[in-house]
Amino acid sequence: MSIATAPTALSGVLPESRVLTGSAASGWTGGMPAEAVVFPADTDEVQALVRAANETGTRLLPAGAGSWLGAGGWTRVGGVIVSTARLDSVLHYEPADLTLTAGAGLGWRKLAALLEPNGQWLPVDGPGVGVGTLGGAAACGVPGPLRARYGAVRDNVLGLEVVTGDGRLLRIGGRVVKNVAGYDLVRLFTGSRGSLGVITRVSVRLFPRPEADVTMVFEGGVEEVLEVARVVRASPLPVAAAELVVRGAGVADGEAELAVRVLGGREEAEDVCSRLVAGIGAAPGGTMRGGESEVFHRRRIEWEGRLPLVVRLAALPGQLAATMEWARGVAGWTGGEVAGDVFGGVVRVKGSPGDDGAAELAETLTRVRREMEAAGGTMTLSQAPREVAARVGWTGAGGGGGGLAEKLKSLFDPRPVLQSRCP
Amino acid sequence: MIPDTLAKSLVKICGQSAVIVDEDRLLVYESDALTAYRHRPGAVVLPRTTAQVQGAVTAIARHGLPIVPRGAGTGLSGGAVALDGAVVVGTARMNRILAIDVANRRAVLQPGVINAELSAAARPHGLYYAPDPSSQTACTIGGNVAENSGGPHCLKYGVTSRYVTGLTVVLPDGSVAKLGGQGRDAPGYDLVGLFVGSEGCFGIATEIEVGLLPLPEGVRTLLGIFDRIEDAGRAVSDIVSAGLLPAAMEIIDGPTIRAVEDSVFAAGYPTDAEAALVIEFDGVEAGLDAEAERAAEFCKRAGAREVRSARDEHERMALWKGRKKAFGAMGRIAPDLLVQDATVPRTTLPSILKGISEIGKRYDLVVANVFHAGDGNLHPNILFDRRDEDELERVERASKEIMQLCVDSGGTITGEHGVGLDKKHHMPLIYGPAELDAMWGVRRVFDPAATMNPGKVLPEETAPGWPVEGDARETGEPMATVGAAP
Numbered sequence A: 001m002s003i004a005t006a007p008t009a010l011s012g013v014l015p016e017s018r019v020l021t022g023s024a025a026s027g028w029t030g031g032m033p034a035e036a037v038v039f040p041a042d043t044d045e046v047q048a049l050v051r052a053a054n055e056t057g058t059r060l061l062p063a064g065a066g067s068w069l070g071a072g073g074w075t076r077v078g079g080v081i082v083s084t085a086r087l088d089s090v091l092h093y094e095p096a097d098l099t100l101t102a103g104a105g106l107g108w109r110k111l112a113a114l115l116e117p118n119g120q121w122l123p124v125d126g127p128g129v130g131v132g133t134l135g136g137a138a139a140c141g142v143p144g145p146l147r148a149r150y151g152a153v154r155d156n157v158l159g160l161e162v163v164t165g166d167g168r169l170l171r172i173g174g175r176v177v178k179n180v181a182g183y184d185l186v187r188l189f190t191g192s193r194g195s196l197g198v199i200t201r202v203s204v205r206l207f208p209r210p211e212a213d214v215t216m217v218f219e220g221g222v223e224e225v226l227e228v229a230r231v232v233r234a235s236p237l238p239v240a241a242a243e244l245v246v247r248g249a250g251v252a253d254g255e256a257e258l259a260v261r262v263l264g265g266r267e268e269a270e271d272v273c274s275r276l277v278a279g280i281g282a283a284p285g286g287t288m289r290g291g292e293s294e295v296f297h298r299r300r301i302e303w304e305g306r307l308p309l310v311v312r313l314a315a316l317p318g319q320l321a322a323t324m325e326w327a328r329g330v331a332g333w334t335g336g337e338v339a340g341d342v343f344g345g346v347v348r349v350k351g352s353p354g355d356d357g358a359a360e361l362a363e364t365l366t367r368v369r370r371e372m373e374a375a376g377g378t379m380t381l382s383q384a385p386r387e388v389a390a391r392v393g394w395t396g397a398g399g400g401g402g403g404l405a406e407k408l409k410s411l412f413d414p415r416p417v418l419q420s421r422c423p
Numbered sequence B: 001m002i003p004d005t006l007a008k009s010l011v012k013i014c015g016q017s018a019v020i021v022d023e024d025r026l027l028v029y030e031s032d033a034l035t036a037y038r039h040r041p042g043a044v045v046l047p048r049t050t051a052q053v054q055g056a057v058t059a060i061a062r063h064g065l066p067i068v069p070r071g072a073g074t075g076l077s078g079g080a081v082a083l084d085g086a087v088v089v090g091t092a093r094m095n096r097i098l099a100i101d102v103a104n105r106r107a108v109l110q111p112g113v114i115n116a117e118l119s120a121a122a123r124p125h126g127l128y129y130a131p132d133p134s135s136q137t138a139c140t141i142g143g144n145v146a147e148n149s150g151g152p153h154c155l156k157y158g159v160t161s162r163y164v165t166g167l168t169v170v171l172p173d174g175s176v177a178k179l180g181g182q183g184r185d186a187p188g189y190d191l192v193g194l195f196v197g198s199e200g201c202f203g204i205a206t207e208i209e210v211g212l213l214p215l216p217e218g219v220r221t222l223l224g225i226f227d228r229i230e231d232a233g234r235a236v237s238d239i240v241s242a243g244l245l246p247a248a249m250e251i252i253d254g255p256t257i258r259a260v261e262d263s264v265f266a267a268g269y270p271t272d273a274e275a276a277l278v279i280e281f282d283g284v285e286a287g288l289d290a291e292a293e294r295a296a297e298f299c300k301r302a303g304a305r306e307v308r309s310a311r312d313e314h315e316r317m318a319l320w321k322g323r324k325k326a327f328g329a330m331g332r333i334a335p336d337l338l339v340q341d342a343t344v345p346r347t348t349l350p351s352i353l354k355g356i357s358e359i360g361k362r363y364d365l366v367v368a369n370v371f372h373a374g375d376g377n378l379h380p381n382i383l384f385d386r387r388d389e390d391e392l393e394r395v396e397r398a399s400k401e402i403m404q405l406c407v408d409s410g411g412t413i414t415g416e417h418g419v420g421l422d423k424k425h426h427m428p429l430i431y432g433p434a435e436l437d438a439m440w441g442v443r444r445v446f447d448p449a450a451t452m453n454p455g456k457v458l459p460e461e462t463a464p465g466w467p468v469e470g471d472a473r474e475t476g477e478p479m480a481t482v483g484a485a486p
C-alpha cells in the first residue's frame, strides 16, 4: 500500500470532509507518519471502514484524540488512523446507578465536567488519561496510583462495543456492576491497545466523589522518602494513593518527594492524616486540601506532553527501593523524571535523551531489563527514539501465556489490518 | 466407567487413593449445589500438584474423554457436573497456602484452599481476602476464580477478578501456562482477567496469586425493617446516590424472613415485615458513626418502621444471622428451591421487586428474595415441589418471565453464580450471534479439541459444527427441574 493509494482504498466510505491527508494528517498526529486520519461519525461507519480495509489490505490504527500514538512502536509503518473523536456522545447516564455509557471518543475533560455536578467521578489516574478519550483510556488500560483504592481501569469498565479487526460488531459485557454471563471478553479488549479492534462505546462504573481530598507531600533525600513510603505502605490505614517522584537535579542529588493522597469523609480523612503523620514521625512539607489537591493530581495525569522517552518498570511494591534505583539509573541518561506508584510497584521514567548518548542509554536499558527480569519484574519501553528501541526491544521476555496472545490476535484480526501487535 | 488403561495411568500419576472409579463413591460427585442436574462422572482424580494435574489431563485427553475441573461443588449453575462420562479433576487435595507475602499484601495458594481459610490464615498478619461469597466456609478459591464469585462485601471491595493477580494454568492439551503474576503488571493482554470467570472451560488453575487487604479497624452494622420491599429497594438506591459507600447492603424479603424465623436459625426479625435491609460500613473508626446515622436516616425516610444497630460483635452477628442462614432456612420449608441470580441497574430495584412479586402472584408461587441489593444483584428464589407437575410448569414460566424482566431493565442473566449448564440457553437473551460466536472462538483458542468442561456456558446450537461430529452429548435439562435446596 503506497501513501498515495491508501486513502483512495477507503474513499467513498466517509465524506472527504472527515478525511485528513498529507500535512493535515501529520499535523494531527504530531509528526508521526500517517497516510490519512479519518473520523467516522458512528459505529456503522467504523465497521464500513474496517471492512473496506480488509478488502483492500489497508493497515489501520485505532485512535482516540491521538495524544499517545506511537507508543510501543506500533505505528512505525504509517497506515490510516481511525480516530473516534466524533463518537463522543453520552448514550446513558443515570447518576443514581453510578454507571455511564458513552462513545469511545468522549474527551476525558468533557466526561469529568459532566460528572462533577453530580458529585461523581471515574477515579482512573493513569498517566496522560486526562488529555485523551474514554475509549483511549480503556484501550490503554494503564492504571495510576489510585488503583490502590478504586481498582485498575479494567475493574471499572463494565461493557464495550467494538468493531473487531475482521469487521465484526460486538457488544460485550453490559452496564450493570456485577455480570458473569459468558467469558469476560471485556477484560481481553480493555488494555488491548487497538490490536484487536476499534472500541466504539464504553460503559463504566462511577464513584461518588469523596467529601474530603487531602494530599500530604513529604520531601527529602531518596532514602529518607523511601522509608516514609515504606511506612505508608505498611500502614493498615486507608490511603487512596501514594506516589514518589524524583525530579530534575534530584536524580543526581537524590532529592525526592512523596505525595500521599487520602480520600473519604472529612472526619475520617483528617484522622487518617494525623495518624499517618504520627506513624511516620515527621510532618509533611505541605498539605493540600479539596480543590488544591484535585488540581495537583489532575496536573499530574496531564503531565508530560510528548516526551521522546518513557520507560515503565514494574515489580512488586516491596521491591520499590530497588526499582527506584534502576529507574534513576535510566533517568541519569535522560535528564528526566522518575515517578513510582508506592502501592502498585510501577515506576515510570520519562525524559528527553540527547542524540549522542543513545548507545549508552540502550546499554543501560538492556542491563536494567535483564536485572529486573531476574528479580521477577518487567521493563517496557512506552515511547523511545527509534534507534534506542531497535537496540533494546519494546518489551522483554515477559507476558507469558505461551502463544495464547498470538492466537487471540489472529482470532479477531486474522488478516491482520490493525497495525498494533500484541502489546 | 473409564477404560482400565486410563485408570491405571491415573493411579500411576497421582497414587492409588487419588483415583475414584467405584460407582458408589462417585455418587458424591454427581452434582454441584444445584442438585437437579445429576450426572455420574466416569471417574474422579484428585491430584496434589501442578505436575500431577498435567499428567492427569494429558492421560485423560489421550483417551478422548472430556474433563471437568471441580472445587468444593458448591456451584449453583451446574458447572462442575460431569456430562457424558467426563472425568472429574478435583482440587480437594490441592489445599496448601504456599505463601503469605505480608510486605506485598498477597498470597500464593493452591486452588483447593477454602475461601474462609485463606482469610483465617491472613488474619494474624492483619490482612484478609476481600471477596466473601456466602458459601465461603465451603467453596474453594479455584471455584471462585472460575466463577468470578462475588459476595456481600463486594459492593465496596469488588469481585474476585479484582484480586487475582496471577495464575498457573494447566491447559486442555496438558501444557502449563503462567498468566500474570508478581502483581499483574506485565505487558500484554489481560489473560488473567480473561481466565477468571471462564467456568472451567479454559483449563485448570493449579496455582493462584491473590491480593489481600488490611483488616478494617471498625465496623457498624444496621438492620432496617420495612413494611414494603420497594421501600427497602428505594433506601438502597438513595444511600448509594447520596455518595455513601457501605461495605455491604443486603435485602431479605418477607417470605425469607418468615422462613428464617420459623426455623432453628430464628434471628429475631419481625415476621410481619416485608423486608429487612442489612447495611454495613467499615473503615477507620473516625466518621463511621456519622455514616451509619446518615444511612439510618435514609432508611427511615424511605419508610423503615425500625432501624436497629449492633453495638458489639455479638449483636452484629445476630443482625447478619437472618441473611446468612436464609438459604438453609428456605431449604427446610419447601422440597425444592430454584435459586435465581440476575443483576439489574440499582435504580430499577423498586420496580423490579414489585414486578417479581406480581409474577409470583400470577403463577401462584412463593418467591423468596434474598440478595446483594447494593450491587443490584438479585436472587429471586422460587420455592416449589417438583412432584407437582403443574407447579413445575408454572415455576418454569415464572422464572423465564423474571429473567426477561431483569434483562429488559438493562440487566443481565447472572451476577455471580455463572452460566454453567443451567443458564446456557438464556445466553441469547443478552448476546447475539456475533458475541456468542466470538466467545466460541476464544474458547477454542484455549481448548481446540473441546476437552475442557464441554456442554457448559455456551449453547451448542449457536456454534455450527460444535460439538465435534458424532457426539450426541446431553445438553442438560430444562431449568424448571432444578432441584433441592443447597
Ligand SMILES: Cc1cc2nc3c(=O)[nH]c(=O)nc-3n(C[C@H](O)[C@H](O)[C@H](O)COP(=O)(O)OP(=O)(O)OC[C@H]3O[C@@H](n4cnc5c(N)ncnc54)[C@H](O)[C@@H]3O)c2cc1C
Residues within 6 Å of the ligand: A061, A062, A063, A064, A065, A066, A067, A068, A069, A071, A074, A084, A104, A126, A127, A128, A129, A130, A131, A132, A133, A134, A135, A136, A137, A138, A139, A140, A141, A142, A193, A194, A195, A197, A198, A199, A200, A302, A303, A304, A305, A306, A310, A312, A348, A382, A420
Ligand atoms: C503524556 C501522556 C503520557 C502517557 N503515558 C502512558 C504510559 O506511560 N503508558 C501507557 O500505556 N499509556 C500512556 N499514555 C496513554 C494514556 O494512558 C491514555 O490512555 C491516552 O492518553 C489515551 O489518549 P487518546 O484517547 O488520545 O488515545 P490515542 O493516543 O489516540 O491512542 C493511544 C493508544 O490507544 C489505542 N486506542 C485509542 N482509542 C482507541 C479505541 N477507541 N479503540 C481501540 N484502540 C484505541 C491506540 O491504538 C493507541 O495504541 C499517556 C498519555 C499521555 C498523553
Ligand SMILES: Cc1cc2nc3c(=O)[nH]c(=O)nc-3n(C[C@H](O)[C@H](O)[C@H](O)COP(=O)(O)OP(=O)(O)OC[C@H]3O[C@@H](n4cnc5c(N)ncnc54)[C@H](O)[C@@H]3O)c2cc1C
Residues within 6 Å of the ligand: B032, B033, B068, B069, B070, B071, B072, B073, B074, B075, B076, B078, B079, B080, B091, B111, B132, B133, B134, B135, B138, B139, B140, B141, B142, B143, B144, B145, B146, B147, B148, B149, B150, B151, B152, B199, B200, B201, B203, B204, B205, B206, B327, B416, B417, B453, B486
Ligand atoms: C449456600 C450458598 C451460597 C452461595 N453464595 C454465593 C455468593 O454469595 N456469591 C457467589 O458468587 N456465589 C455463591 N455461591 C455459589 C458458589 O459457592 C460459588 O460459585 C463458588 O465459587 C463455587 O466454588 P466451588 O469450589 O464450590 O466450585 P465448584 O462448584 O466445584 O465448581 C464451580 C465451577 O468452577 C470450575 N472450577 C473449580 N475449580 C477450578 C479450578 N481450579 N480451575 C478451573 N476451574 C475450576 C468447575 O469446573 C465449575 O465450572 C453460593 C453457593 C451456595 C451453595
